[in-house]
Amino acid sequence: MSSGRIFLLVGGFVLYLLLQVLLLKNMVIFSSAFCFLYVLYILLLPIDIKSIPSMLIAFAMGLGVDLFYDTLGIHTASLVAVAFVRNPWLKVLTPTGGYDEGLMPSMLNMGFGWFLTYSLPLFLFHHLLFFYIENLGTNLFFPVVQKIIYSAIFVFIMSIIVQLLFYRRRRGI
Amino acid sequence: MQRILLFLYRLRAFLLFLFLEAIALWLIASYNSQQGSAFFNSANQASGSVLTARNNVVEYFSLASVNKSLVEKNAELLAELEKFRMPADSVYIELDSLLANSFQFKGAKVINNSLNLSQNFLTINKGSNHGIKEGMGVFNEEGVVGRVKGVTKNFASVISVLHTDLLISSKIESSDVFGSTKWDGKDANKAKLLYVPRHVNIKEGDKVVTSGYNAVFPEGIPIGKVFQVSQGAETNYLDITIELAADFSRISYVYLVENNQEEELNELYQSNGISNE
Numbered sequence: 001m002s003s004g005r006i007f008l009l010v011g012g013f014v015l016y017l018l019l020q021v022l023l024l025k026n027m028v029i030f031s032s033a034f035c036f037l038y039v040l041y042i043l044l045l046p047i048d049i050k051s052i053p054s055m056l057i058a059f060a061m062g063l064g065v066d067l068f069y070d071t072l073g074i075h076t077a078s079l080v081a082v083a084f085v086r087n088p089w090l091k092v093l094t095p096t097g098g099y100d101e102g103l104m105p106s107m108l109n110m111g112f113g114w115f116l117t118y119s120l121p122l123f124l125f126h127h128l129l130f131f132y133i134e135n136l137g138t139n140l141f142f143p144v145v146q147k148i149i150y151s152a153i154f155v156f157i158m159s160i161i162v163q164l165l166f167y168r169r170r171r172g173i
Numbered sequence: 174m175q176r177i178l179l180f181l182y183r184l185r186a187f188l189l190f191l192f193l194e195a196i197a198l199w200l201i202a203s204y205n206s207q208q209g210s211a212f213f214n215s216a217n218q219a220s221g222s223v224l225t226a227r228n229n230v231v232e233y234f235s236l237a238s239v240n241k242s243l244v245e246k247n248a249e250l251l252a253e254l255e256k257f258r259m260p261a262d263s264v265y266i267e268l269d270s271l272l273a274n275s276f277q278f279k280g281a282k283v284i285n286n287s288l289n290l291s292q293n294f295l296t297i298n299k300g301s302n303h304g305i306k307e308g309m310g311v312f313n314e315e316g317v318v319g320r321v322k323g324v325t326k327n328f329a330s331v332i333s334v335l336h337t338d339l340l341i342s343s344k345i346e347s348s349d350v351f352g353s354t355k356w357d358g359k360d361a362n363k364a365k366l367l368y369v370p371r372h373v374n375i376k377e378g379d380k381v382v383t384s385g386y387n388a389v390f391p392e393g394i395p396i397g398k399v400f401q402v403s404q405g406a407e408t409n410y411l412d413i414t415i416e417l418a419a420d421f422s423r424i425s426y427v428y429l430v431e432n433n434q435e436e437e438l439n440e441l442y443q444s445n446g447i448s449n450e
Contacts, residue, residue, distance in 0.1 A: 018223075021220075021223075022223070022227050025287070028289045031288070031289045031361060032289070034289065050186070051186045051190075052185065052186050052189055055186070055189055055190060055193055056189075056193075059193050059196075059197075062197070066200075067215055067217065067219075067220045068215050068220055068223075068224070068285070069215075069287065069290075070215050070285075070287070070292075070293075070294035070296075070330060071290065071292070072200045072201065072204040073196075073197040073198065073199070073200030073201035073202075073204060074197075074201055076193075076196075076197040076200065077194055077197035077198060077201065080190065080193045080194055080197060081190075081194065084186070084187075084190040133201065134290055134291055134292065135291045135358070137337065137338075138291055138337050138357075138358045140291070140357075140358050140359065143358070143359055
């Protein structure tokens with residue numbers, strides 16, 4: 001692994017974490033659409049990163065977000081689960097001819113249709129876990145379903161905007 | 174033996190997954206008590222200083238509204254003070270100091286707040302160095318805000334009223350009927366007043382204040398107004414929705430209150446087996 005790539009990974013980690021806890025934490029639309037954009041960082045890890053390192057990265061990221069949200073463990077649990085299913089899910093979605101070496105599975109590299117089928121289920125999965133654990137012990141069903149769906153759509157739109165603005169085609173942030 | 178090891182090695186990703194999830198779930202479970210250590214939340218030194226830096230920028234945007242509410246509170250306090258001014262022709266009898274001085278107040282600034290989750294917390298910029306202790310009541314000029322959960326040296330995290338596990342001992346001001354205020358997790362402006370029996374006569378617009386029974390808050394701090402009263406599904410109690418007095422979306426400064434006699438009261442409650450909520 002080249003040092004440039006490690007720098008990009010670490011830089012992206014810090015950037016996404018700070019963006020999430022300083023800016024996006026207060027960006028909640030209609031008090032039900034949350035913007036958990038840090039999930040995008042895990043989704044956009046290069047394809048050749050195996051599930052063990054990506055789970056460890058997700059654990060650190062989740063813990064960092066939890067500190068600022070005062071939801072100790074909830075973000076961590078849901079993000080680690082996302083990192084665990086990411087690689088099997090990538091394998092299912094392998095295009096004919098396979099992935100390029102060290103490719104980032106972003107919309108620009110893989111196309112909009114592929115990215116939609118890749119990211120939206122994972123966003124939904126993450127939000128389902130997060131809001132389910134968060135609302136354990138309360139008997140709110142419809143507000144929770146509403147939060148899950150609205151947030152997933154919101155994060156998906158935000159992730160497209162972020163990729164169009166700040167990412168280049170092929171490798172690199 | 175080798176086969177078992179090989180088998181486990183093949184499952185290593187799944188085992189790590191289980192291990193990390195177990196840690197996360199353990200953290201969730203251990204954090205979910207009413208009071209606990211403040212190390213793993215936004216009150217620790219690192220996140221606290223990041224939040225302070227952020228707040229130094231953001232606070233300028235709310236200065237106007239903060240000033241306005243402070244002026245209003247000042248006017249209210251001045252009016253109250255006028256009542257206590259002794260007329261020249263009356264005799265003043267000093268009360269016993271034990272009765273007079275059981276609450277102490279402190280001020281703090283909110284540096285982190287949330288209101289859309291089902292368990293919301295605030296972080297304030299004062300900690301044990303400034304005399305903040307676990308369990309202190311928190312309110313602002315509008316009404317009750319929450320209760321201190323954990324304290325570090327320079328920061329403290331506060332359970333907001335918008336937390337589905339927090340109960341606040343309250344009463345209806347006009348009729349002195351007692352109940353507990355609890356948030357139902359839906360709307361950040363509304364909460365429920367529980368355990369008010371059916372025979373009680375309540376009108377919409379009645380003020381709900383703290384009861385002073387659980388020794389966290391002094392009596393009479395506003396919580397909200399009765400918004401809606403219905404018979405409810407439970408047979409014994411009314412289903413009362415109240416509109417919270419504090420606007421949680423723009424809390425910037427809060428007051429903390431400590432009851433000097435809380436320890437003594439709690440000891441009494443405990444020795445008699447009374448739960449204190």
